[in-house]
Amino acid sequence: MDKLFDFGLTGxxxxxxxxxxxxxxxxVLGLVAGLLGPLVVTRKMSFAVHGTAELAFxxxxxxxxxxxxxxxxxxxxxxxxxxxxxxxxxxxxxRDSVIGVLLAFGLGVGVLLxxxxxxxxxxxxxxxxxxxxxxxxxxxxxxxxxxxxxxxxLAVIYRPLLFASVDAEVATARGVPVRLLxxxxxxxxxxxxxxxxxxxxxxxxLSLMVTPAAAACRVTANPVLATVLAxxxxxxxxxxxxxxxxxxxxxxxxxxxxxxxxxxxxxxVIGAARARRSRDRRAVSAPGVSPVPARSGR
Amino acid sequence: MTADQxxxxxxxxxxxxxxxxxxxxxxGARLSYGRRLLWDGLDLDVRPGEFLAVLGPNGSGKTSxxxxxxxxxxxxxxxxxxxxxxxGRGDRRIGYIPQQRSMDTSVTLRGRDLVGLGLDGHRWGVGxxxxxxxxxxxxxxxxxxxxTDYADQPVxxxxxxxxxxxxxxxxxxxxxxxxxxxxxxxxxDLAHQRVVSELIDRRxxxxxxxxxxxxxxxxxxxxxxxxxxxxxxxxxxxxPPAEVMTSETLSELYGTTVxxxxxxxxxxxxxxxxxxxxEQPHHLGEH
Numbered sequence: 001m002d003k004l005f006d007f008g009l010t011g012x013x014x015x016x017x018x019x020x021x022x023x024x025x026x027x028v029l030g031l032v033a034g035l036l037g038p039l040v041v042t043r044k045m046s047f048a049v050h051g052t053a054e055l056a057f058x059x060x061x062x063x064x065x066x067x068x069x070x071x072x073x074x075x076x077x078x079x080x081x082x083x084x085x086x087x088x089x090x091x092x093x094x095r096d097s098v099i100g101v102l103l104a105f106g107l108g109v110g111v112l113l114x115x116x117x118x119x120x121x122x123x124x125x126x127x128x129x130x131x132x133x134x135x136x137x138x139x140x141x142x143x144x145x146x147x148x149x150x151x152x153x154l155a156v157i158y159r160p161l162l163f164a165s166v167d168a169e170v171a172t173a174r175g176v177p178v179r180l181l182x183x184x185x186x187x188x189x190x191x192x193x194x195x196x197x198x199x200x201x202x203x204x205x206l207s208l209m210v211t212p213a214a215a216a217c218r219v220t221a222n223p224v225l226a227t228v229l230a231x232x233x234x235x236x237x238x239x240x241x242x243x244x245x246x247x248x249x250x251x252x253x254x255x256x257x258x259x260x261x262x263x264x265x266x267x268x269v270i271g272a273a274r275a276r277r278s279r280d281r282r283a284v285s286a287p288g289v290s291p292v293p294a295r296s297g298r
Numbered sequence: 299m300t301a302d303q304x305x306x307x308x309x310x311x312x313x314x315x316x317x318x319x320x321x322x323x324x325x326g327a328r329l330s331y332g333r334r335l336l337w338d339g340l341d342l343d344v345r346p347g348e349f350l351a352v353l354g355p356n357g358s359g360k361t362s363x364x365x366x367x368x369x370x371x372x373x374x375x376x377x378x379x380x381x382x383x384x385x386g387r388g389d390r391r392i393g394y395i396p397q398q399r400s401m402d403t404s405v406t407l408r409g410r411d412l413v414g415l416g417l418d419g420h421r422w423g424v425g426x427x428x429x430x431x432x433x434x435x436x437x438x439x440x441x442x443x444x445x446t447d448y449a450d451q452p453v454x455x456x457x458x459x460x461x462x463x464x465x466x467x468x469x470x471x472x473x474x475x476x477x478x479x480x481x482x483x484x485x486x487d488l489a490h491q492r493v494v495s496e497l498i499d500r501r502x503x504x505x506x507x508x509x510x511x512x513x514x515x516x517x518x519x520x521x522x523x524x525x526x527x528x529x530x531x532x533x534x535x536x537x538p539p540a541e542v543m544t545s546e547t548l549s550e551l552y553g554t555t556v557x558x559x560x561x562x563x564x565x566x567x568x569x570x571x572x573x574x575x576x577e578q579p580h581h582l583g584e585h
Contacts, residue, residue, distance in 0.1 A: 042406055156422050163419030166407045170468065173368050173394040173478075174420040175387025217406045221452035226406045278451070 006247040013246040018135070025135045026199050026238040028147045029208060032192045033238075034231030035154060037213025038223060040189060042165045046210045048085055049189060051099040051106075055081030056194045057202035058110040060127050065117045070127070071139040074194040074202075075146065081106065082190030086183030130201030130253040143195050150188050161185055162223060200238065204253040208234050211260040218264075218271035233263050319382050321346050321476045321508030322367060328375035329362055335532050336362055340376070342527065342536060346475065347506040349499065349522050351513060351539075354529035355570070360512045363529075364478050367510070368392060381475045387420075393474035393507075395498075397481035398462045403454035409464045410449045413439050416468030439471035440464075443497055459490030466497045477502065479511045483518050491518045498522075516543070517564050539565070 013019055040049060059077020060070045081102060088098045114124045122131065135143075154161075163171040164178040172178050189209070196205035212233030216226040241256030322344040329336045336359030344350050352360050365371035366378055369385035378384070381391040393416075401407075414436045418425055425432070440449045443463045448456055453464065462482060469477060479498065483491040499522045502509050511519060516526070516539070526542040528535050530551040535542050542548075543565050548556040557568040 038406055155424050159415075159419055159421060159423070159425055163415045166401075166405055167412065167415060167419075169396050169399075170394060170416070170465075171419065172370065173396070174416070175369065175389070176420045217404065221406055221408045221411075221450075223406050223411055275455075278455075 009247040010243060014243070019242075019246065021135045021137065021140050022199065022242055023239060025140055025143050025195075026242055027235060028143055029192075029195050029199055030235040030238045031231055032147050032150055032195060033208040034212055034234035035151065035227060036189055036192050037209055037230040037234065038217060038226045039161060039165055039185065040209055041213045041217055042162075043185070045186075045189065046206065047096065047099050048186065049193060049209045050206055051085065051103040052078050052081045052186075052190050052193045053197065053202040053205040054103045054110070055084075055106040056190070056197045056205075057127055058106040058113070059194075060197055060202070061110040061113040061117070061124075064119070064123060064127070065113050069139060069142070071142045071194070071198055074197040075142075075191065077106070078190035078194035078197075079187060082186040083183065086186045125251075126201065127197065128201050128203050129251045130199055130204065130256075131251065135198060139198060143198070146191050146195060150191050153184070153188060157181060157184065166223075200241075200253045200256050201251070204257055207253070207257040207260045208238055211257075211264050212237060215260070215264040215267035218267040219274070233260065237263065319346075320344060320379070321348070321381060322510065323379040324376065325378075326376035327366070327373050327378060329359060329366065329371070330374045337529060337532055337534055338375070340534060344476075344508045344510065346508050347502050349502060349509045349511065349519075349524045350527060351511050351516055351519060351523045351525075352527045352529070353513065353516055354534075355531075356514075358529040358531065360529060361480060364394075364480055364510070364512060367476070367478055368394065390472040391475045393469035393472060393477045395462075395465050395469045395477070395479040395482045397484045398458045398465070398486055400458060401454045401461065403452075405452070405454045407453050408450050409445055409453055409456065409460075410436055410440065412453055412464050413449075413467045413471050417471045435471055439467040442470070443467045459486055459493065462486060462490065462494050463497070466494060466501075470501055473505070475507060477507050477509045479509065479513075481513055482511075483513065483515075488518075495519050495522060520563065520565065543567075 014023075040046065056074040056078035059080070060074040062068075062077075063070050063073025084102060085095070085099060088094070088102075110127075114127070117124060125131070160171070160176045161181050163174070164176050164181050168178055193202075193205050193209065196202075196208055200208060213226070213230040215233055216229035220226050220229065237256050237260035240259050241252050241254075244255045244259075245252040320343040322342065324340050324342040327340040327342070328338040330338075352363060354360055362371060366373055367380050367385055369380075369387050369389065380389070383389075385392070414432065417432060417435060437446075437449075440446050443466050445460065445463045445467055448460055453461060456464070465482065477498065482494055482498070486494065495518055498509060498511070501507055511523075513519065516523065520539065523539050525537060526535075526539050528542050528548070528551060531553075533551050535547055535551060543558055545556060545558045548558055548567060548570060552570055554569065556570045559566045559568060
């Protein structure tokens with residue numbers, strides 16, 4: 001435990017190439033996850049993110065076994081998962097169970113594939129809980145391009161997507177292609193999830209895709225501010241988690257999840273206190289129905 | 299409370315709304331789903347500034363009519379024009395007010411954002427250009443419905459009446475020529491029914507906006523209604539309430555004896571409770 005605060009060791013490790021790669025990858029991931037997170041929360045897609053992450057794991061495991069790049073494998077798995085969820089789970093009533101079915105299947109196949117893998121055991125474990133040696137410069141490049149792609153698409157569809165997410169009926173009436181945006185967003189989430197598999201691991205992608213955004217949504221109702229906060233929280237968790245994990249040499253996901261969970265708890269407390277205060281204020285200032293403002297010139 | 303805001307258009311309209319052009323024009327309009335015919339041979343002209351109530355039992359095609367006017371549903375026959383053109387998706391000249399349905403209490407959205415989405419939520423891109431103009435219009439629309447006080451509150455925590463005022467602002471912020479309302483008073487208490495219908499009425503008088511108001515209950519808006527479109531099982535009648543809301547006309551439409559009783563300034567329809575008359579309002583997303 002004293003290793004945790006061995007700053008000298010942490011400092012020297014920070015100078016290493018692979019650590020810097022990992023930090024860069026994590027920063028990119030935190031940005032993407034933070035930007036997508038509030039929409040994931042608003043659209044109630046936490047479970048879908050989890051399901052997608054497990055299929056990204058399946059893809060990564062296959063890549064590891066057959067000697068492809070893990071990043072490409074995770075990406076392929078996640079995109080297939082997003083499309084499957086989009087196609088099979090169009091109906092609200094079915095979506096939950098479809099995710100459960102795919103998640104279990106993907107995880108099972110992934111474990112099977114890993115059991116055939118004869119390489120370093122740490123690689124296997126890393127896919128599930130994350131490892132920082134996993135990011136070389138080739139995968140860093142793939143990751144960056146993917147992130148640029150996700151952000152570009154998100155910039156184009158953000159407004160209609162927000163409209164469709166919070167107010168589907170009026171969005172439909174205003175001509176927003178609500179049905180087209182759902183699978184498109186699922187693919188964006190899939191790509192972001194795949195980015196996460198290499199750093200925080202597939203089991204704990206939620207701690208970056210969902211927890212920071214859920215925390216942000218507790219303290220503000222402003223969608224733009226919530227997005228900014230989610231990015232800040234995600235970056236804090238993932239970069240802080242990596243730095244803390246260096247000296248003790250433990251998996252980073254433990255630190256990342258704890259940091260983001262603490263942020264979440266703090267935001268809940270702040271949000272609850274604020275809600276109580278505004279309730280009290282409204283109870284005093286607005287008794288019953290306020291009248292229609294008078295017409296000018298009447 | 300902002301007292302002297304009117305619901306006049308926020309800025310001069312680019313194309314002058316000519317008083318001689320109908321806001322909505324249907325000619326021989328027919329709509330059927332498979333073998334089920336909703337209505338046929340529907341001719342309807344709605345003038346700018348007119349308040350038309352669309353009445354009828356469930357499944358008579360009231361919501362489908364709105365879908366046609368919004369460009370979400372094509373006609374099976376005949377022609378339709380809205381604000382002088384064919385209805386298209388995302389037309390800003392059309393405003394839409396849905397029925398009040400309580401929003402998720404945890405949704406990350408303020409009243410201000412809800413109204414802003416009504417202005418440009420259907421547009422692609424981030425929309426940084428014109429952000430000032432956008433803010434001004436949203437603020438004006440909020441003030442016009444008296445929602446300034448709670449514009450920055452999370453919408454999920456507002457009462458149904460407050461949410462519905464925001465809905466009115468959301469529909470009017472784009473400065474529409476035609477306002478389509480789908481049961482906007484449903485599940486509101488009497489006081490808020492009056493507030494919301496008065497806001498709609500004031501807008502159409504101030505800006506000459508045509509209002510199509512789908513409802514199953516005419517009484518809350520009876521004083522405002524110019525004409526009624528009453529749809530029953532493919533039959534329909536258009537005319538002033540005094541002509542349509544009579545025992546004779548409704549009996550003919552329903553094909554059974556229907557009694558219309560006027561009690562003070564209320565209209566009671568007795569005997570129209572056929573098997574299809576249990577009111578379960580439809581949503582746009584259905585069909």
